[in-house]
Amino acid sequence: MDPIIQCVPNFSEGRRPEVVEEIAAAVKGVDGVTFLDVEADADHNRCVLTMIGPPGPLGEAAFRACAKAAERIDMTAHQGGHPRMGATDVVPFVPVRGAGLEDCARLAGKVGERIGTELGIPVFLYGEAARREERRNLAAVRKGQFEGLREAIGTDPAREPDFGPARIHPTAGATAVGARFFLVAFNVNLATPDAKLARRIAKAIRASSGGLPHVKAIGLALEEKGQSQVSMNLTDYRVTSMAKVFEEIRRRAGDAGVQVAGSELIGFAPSDALVRAAAEALAIEGFEPGQVLENRL
């Protein structure tokens, strides 16, 4: 089967639905690419598009979306609550099936070079596609945002782009293109309206406070449901699975006399993330991915 990669580009437009639609239309026109979703956030003035496909068509679609964003978005007039540096702010490529991070990094390099050369936008490779160690971290690449980068590119050698001109694009800014592992957005709901326990559990399990590796977690109240929630991003479900965090939260909530009310999978997940969760939740001994029929095709 063809290798399949996901692309989840972020654009600095969340208030003009017609512009969001034009960007989505740019990728829908590419044969072989499956458009999955576009979500716009007016507060952040930002939208996120989700699509999957084989590397060639997917790269073409990402490039076209970027070209459309450059045509329609003026960063000198952009305001919004999320850090941003360009009309197309960040273009992550993510392995789904039959492709690894190195394939995604290669695709990021190709697409980044086209954006730099053909659109005249400075491009920084980040994540697993980074060619400088300090650019693995997206926040470091985006430091200073559009306004800061406008000064820094061309004067600070540390901010020299990987592709494109050594000056910011006057309206489209700069773009980060990269590769990362699949991010699973998974929430576990607790049968108590009081968010204190959810916050305590989130703190205990998040990687940054010494909890489970590759887990980002916050606790919050779900007022309408009368519940609370441990809201998570799992940045490598192969290391810490959905089943692992679910069981850990269930145990910790149980110790506090609170039941788990259910869970939510936000957006998409590769079947591998769910298959691994099943194997772990059901304690299947010696489970092999080769036992999944579709993996044998």
Added chain:
Amino acid sequence: MDPIIQCVPNFSEGRRPEVVEEIAAAVKGVDGVTFLDVEADADHNRCVLTMIGPPGPLGEAAFRACAKAAERIDMTAHQGGHPRMGATDVVPFVPVRGAGLEDCARLAGKVGERIGTELGIPVFLYGEAARREERRNLAAVRKGQFEGLREAIGTDPAREPDFGPARIHPTAGATAVGARFFLVAFNVNLATPDAKLARRIAKAIRASSGGLPHVKAIGLALEEKGQSQVSMNLTDYRVTSMAKVFEEIRRRAGDAGVQVAGSELIGFAPSDALVRAAAEALAIEGFEPGQVLENRL
């Protein structure tokens, strides 16, 4: 994506490895078909082959295996512990992806007709491919086995085949070709060597004694492991999932003060069976198959 069907034909040979190998070689030669496994059982004097592929090539592979079995197996000399009526005894087609039972039934009809016409073997359509209500049940089709059918075909109108001559093939016997849903072989192990509890739970959960629908279950001792086991076939995991039986067994064992030690998935399962198990085990609210990326391709 191409529809994908599984075929799991059973042949009346489990003692001569070279004949088993020749049958397997017959399907390996068909482009587009993925050969997965062949298992021979000397006691039953029977082997089971597992393969997947798109309907066309898969039907061709099933036919070729059947032709090879007819050439190499003589039912007049066959002995074994399992009921059987032909060199190729039964050919089930099973939906895997993008194909339903009706597609499998159609394929069974086509392959059955070829076996009848080109090989001169009487063929009975069974399961979801049955064209007479009483032939939905394979045991009814196979009643009397090779020796009994030799007398009945051609004299008893109820035993008239769906395809092929109204007399048994002198050496290859008769063949049942059909369609059924995917069968998941799933076992749950209990942390006690005494099989009494496993047998009691098996009896409580099996469909035939009023337990969970589409569950066949027996209890047995696992002497080497010092454990016992509820050994199951789930004949429709959409109705009763792996997660459901796991949880049910865990609860019943827990009530008896015994822990679940783990579980085993025997052979293969479609990713859908595991994805549903994960969604159920993790209590994912509002889970949709469309959230699985590969389902969107």
